[in-house]
Amino acid sequence: MTSSMTSSTTSSTITSTTHRATPFAPADTRDADESATYAAALERSAVLDALIDQHATGDPDDSTEDAARLRMLTGDRPTGPLHIGHYLASLRNRVRLQDKGVETFVVIADYQVITDRDSVGEVGANVQGLVLDYLAAGLDPARTTIFTHSAVPALNQLMLPFLSLVTDAELRRNPTVKDELALSDGRPLSGLLLTYPVHQAADILFCHSRIVPVGRDQLPHLEQTRAIARRFNQRYAAGHSVFAEPEALLSEVPLLLGTDGTKMSKSKGNVINLRDTADETAARVRAARTDSERRITFDPKGRPAVANLLTIAGLFLDESPEVVAERVDDGGAQALKRVVTDAVNDSLAGHRARRADLARDPAYLTSVLHEGNARANEVAERTLATVRAVMGMSY
Ligand code: TRP
Numbered sequence: 001m002t003s004s005m006t007s008s009t010t011s012s013t014i015t016s017t018t019h020r021a022t023p024f025a026p027a028d029t030r031d032a033d034e035s036a037t038y039a040a041a042l043e044r045s046a047v048l049d050a051l052i053d054q055h056a057t058g059d060p061d062d063s064t065e066d067a068a069r070l071r072m073l074t075g076d077r078p079t080g081p082l083h084i085g086h087y088l089a090s091l092r093n094r095v096r097l098q099d100k101g102v103e104t105f106v107v108i109a110d111y112q113v114i115t116d117r118d119s120v121g122e123v124g125a126n127v128q129g130l131v132l133d134y135l136a137a138g139l140d141p142a143r144t145t146i147f148t149h150s151a152v153p154a155l156n157q158l159m160l161p162f163l164s165l166v167t168d169a170e171l172r173r174n175p176t177v178k179d180e181l182a183l184s185d186g187r188p189l190s191g192l193l194l195t196y197p198v199h200q201a202a203d204i205l206f207c208h209s210r211i212v213p214v215g216r217d218q219l220p221h222l223e224q225t226r227a228i229a230r231r232f233n234q235r236y237a238a239g240h241s242v243f244a245e246p247e248a249l250l251s252e253v254p255l256l257l258g259t260d261g262t263k264m265s266k267s268k269g270n271v272i273n274l275r276d277t278a279d280e281t282a283a284r285v286r287a288a289r290t291d292s293e294r295r296i297t298f299d300p301k302g303r304p305a306v307a308n309l310l311t312i313a314g315l316f317l318d319e320s321p322e323v324v325a326e327r328v329d330d331g332g333a334q335a336l337k338r339v340v341t342d343a344v345n346d347s348l349a350g351h352r353a354r355r356a357d358l359a360r361d362p363a364y365l366t367s368v369l370h371e372g373n374a375r376a377n378e379v380a381e382r383t384l385a386t387v388r389a390v391m392g393m394s395y
Contacts, residue, residue, distance in 0.1 A: 034175065034219075038250075041219055045250040048211060056100040072097055072249070073209035075107030078126035079117075082133045083271040084344060085264050087351075088315045089253040093213055095138040102211065104144040105376070106134060107203050111149040111156075115193040116184040131365050133274050136355035141368045147376035148369065149203070154380035158202040159195075161387060165231040166198055166224065174220050201225040205243050206380045213249040222248045237390045254311060259288035261305035275355060278345040285309075285341045290333035298325040306333075309340050316343040 055070050074094065076082070082091065098104045108127050113120050127148060134146060149156065171177070171194050181189050192199075200221050204212055205228070212222055229243035236242075257263065258270025265271070272284050289305040298321045300307040310321035313336075317324065328336045358365065388394050 037219060037223070038216055041222075041248050041250055044247055048247055048249050052097065052100055052102060052211070055102070070101075070211060071103040071105065071207060071209045072211035072213060073105040073107065073204050073207055074213045075109050075203060076130055077109045077112045078123055078130055079113055079121070080126060080266050081129050081273040081275055083264060083266075083273045084312065084348075085256045085271070087133075087137065087274055087348075088256065088312070089215065089251045090213065091133065091137045093251060094144075097211070097213070098139060098144050104139070105207050105209060106139065106144060106146045108146065108148045109200075109203070111192075111199065112196055115190065115196045116180050116187070127369075128362070128365055129275065131368060132355050132358050133351075135358055135365075135368070136274075136351045141371060145207075145375045145379075146368060146372040148373065149199075151369075151373040152206075152376045152380050154377065154384040155202050155206045156199075157384055158206055158380075158387065159199055161232070161236065161391065162198050162201055162205075162228050163195060165228050165235065168194075170224070170227075171195060171197070174224065176217050176220050179217070197221040197224045198228065201228045204246050205229060206383050207376070208244060208383070210244060210246050211249050212246050213251065215251060216255075219248055222246065232387075236387075240390070242386060242390055253315060256312060257304070257308040259284055259309075261289045261308060272344060274348065274351060277352075278349075281344050281348075282341045285337050285344070288337065288340075290336065292333075294332045295330045296325050296328040296332070296336050298322045306336065309336060313340045313343040316347040 052070065074090070076086070094104060094106065108130050110120070110123055110127065113123055131146060134144075135141070139146065174197055177193060177197065181187070181193060184193075197220070201224060204222075204225050212218075212225075214222060226245040229245045232243055233239060233241055258265065258268060259272070260268065260270040262268065262270065272281050276284070288309060290309070291303055291306060293303070296306060296310070297303065298307055298310050307321065310324045313319075313324045314321040324339060328339055385394070
């Protein structure tokens, strides 16, 4: 067993002073348990951030174990284009972690597309769109492994032993799976939707990832992954740490809403996509919901739609929403919208230009995926060999 296969965590020895913003989105319907889990995950995320910083400035001689401990995996479902919510809450952060020296894996979760719908849709074009946005945002294929589920058989095979470690009651209790089922137009619960948290555990554990940047909705999956790692070690590896328990790294970005003040959703036409032109962006912001009060203030409870626009502008401008509000002051909705449009378009101009350049070279995009898939296969085959060995299945 290599030194990367250790389950001990040093995070408990570091205390953190940073606390994350609480989302101002309308109160959700989660119970008290979920809030407690979320609060605990926020605390742990702050500790993880401190660890990452320590790693970034740390002793290079110490790098072998640290590098293994600080591998991260996250991913996206290729169901459509990425929008500014993905960019602000997730993509920018991945690049930041990559640039701090965290070894980064990004899964394009193509098998997850069919968890809640009957067809894969434009999966090829969507995968290509994701790769374009990753590269344009600054993910570097020399340092970051970008791969698709369907091209990594050994990862998928891990699902079989992992499935033996979960009960059907546990799977049926998963609140995110329940929500996704409720949103899927009365579809019956498919075996894939029920078990996709286990598949996601395979995504995370195949590369021994210790850090998993996720949104709040993914926390139940991370708990499931931790349980699978623990149980695998206990049941099949005589207590040896084949798999370490990964930690969620929650985004500091509050939940962002669409331009109509409701949840961002492609079908509602309330999102600004990264690939949109400056004019399309301006039109979308012009149509955004606001209110008739002339003086612009940051009041998430009383004026959620205005607060959401201020938050978006603030995130792009690296300013607090209050400061943006003060600047707009009594300019009204029109001035606010101008500030938002300029903030989005100016910040994304470079990204959009790089994206357009890259799109002219589809052969390069294919080569990035081929190399990422080759690397993911190597790592997955190594892990699967270990799993088979400890299970007495090396024939
Ligand atoms: N389910 C995630 C999402 O919809 C994407 C995903 C797939 C993922 N596998 C993962 C995220 C593993 C983190 C870790 O956003």
